[in-house]
Amino acid sequence: MLVLREEVTHYKRVTQTARKQRTNGTWAGNMLGLAAAKSQGISDVGTVSQYRHLVELGVPSDERPFRLAERTFYRLLSRDEDSKLLFEFEKAGKGNEELASWARDFLREGAAAALAHAGHVDDPRVRGAAHRIASGVSGFLRSELSEKPLIRKGSRTILHPGAYPPTLFSVAIIAYMPNLRRERAGFVERLGHFLSQPMTKRTWVVALGRKTVKPTFHFLGDPLRADSAGNPKDLPFALHWIELLARMGALNESPTAVRILGRLLRDCDDDGVWSPKNLRGFPKSPSKLADFAFPLECDEKDADSRRVDVTFRLALIAKLAGWELEFV
Incomplete structure (x- = not known):
């Protein structure tokens, strides 16, 4: 320790x-x-x-x-x-x-x-x-x-x-x-x-x-935004918000959160690692609301580092949501 x-x-x-x-x-x-x-x-x-x-x-x-x-x-x-x-x-x-x-x-x-x-x-x-x-x-x-x-x-x-x-x-x-x-x-x-x-x-x-x-932190409803394919407009904030919903037991209440989470999970490979196609840069947050939580990995230029933060956050959300995780 x-x-x-x-x-x-x-x-x-x-x-x-x-x-x-x-x-x-x-x-x-x-x-x-x-x-x-x-x-x-x-x-x-x-x-x-x-x-x-x-x-x-x-x-x-x-x-x-x-x-x-x-x-x-x-x-x-x-x-x-x-x-x-x-x-x-x-x-x-x-x-x-x-x-x-x-x-x-x-x-x-x-x-x-x-x-x-x-x-x-x-x-x-x-x-x-x-x-x-x-x-x-x-x-x-x-x-x-x-x-x-x-x-x-x-x-x-x-x-x-x-x-x-x-x-x-x-x-x-x-x-x-x-x-x-x-x-x-x-x-x-x-x-x-x-x-x-x-x-x-x-x-x-x-x-x-x-x-x-300006009401930067105030919400009058669902703050998540996603395109028709479920890709979030602000990935770092979406991950943080979905984590909060999972902690509250309110994840399934939000259709947008469920859609975004489904999209992110579909982008995971057979080992459970988030591996979307054409990931050339590190996901940035337009709002900066969750920059304190993302990224945690230092080397933003390394391809694996781009995946590790999202993979970690998805695993945490899964655990908080009570899903059964299978380790291969």
Whole structure:
């Protein structure tokens, strides 16, 4: 085990990620950034994604990068009102209490998702935050707003101020917390049904005072997209989303997920290795929503490396779905 630990902690991607962490436990001084965005003052991928990347790489939970980041995550869960804890939303939140309040809640979702992903599912702080978030989403799903969550305001389509739709973070929290799913079985069933519905094609924003926020992480239905043959438009995100659905026991609720999974499995060879025809480049993610989980393999130029991440993820999904695996 010591040898394995040594290999993991010295893996190239692990050391590269750890070196970027600041002494305050954050990466690039922001929480939710998916990539550099000068307009938002974001210089690189944020803390939640970098932390979750280390989780995916199998870094032991007691390593220093985790300990540093978790101090900030737990401060967020404690509802600390320090304006510095707004991170990338601090500037926009000045003089806009509506945006600041929304940002604090949203950052707590990101922090709770990261901690749940890392296995801190029995920590009372994580459980408390998870139940509050689940209650908010559950209230939305039970309300009439779940059917008509969007309204017009001037020339824009905005999310109804009273709507609290699921996000990638809230879904991840439910997926990684089996006890929470058992305690809220009815809610999980409603959530799975909601996420199987076609998502609106209308462009909309979240209006917060005089500011608007693009709903990058918010979902008003099924976020998966695929062509007529079942090929996903965003393979890394599709794999992550299907994994979350499998963890929730909601995989069969989503026709798109089933179709994409069927396509990916048909592209596997007799040994179960994902081997699609004409795979010349490494699959990229337009949304970058799941870049923390894909790829995990370093050598993107090697043909075998292009296959290993997808093959691993398909095997994990199969195991989570309860399928019987045959090893040849």
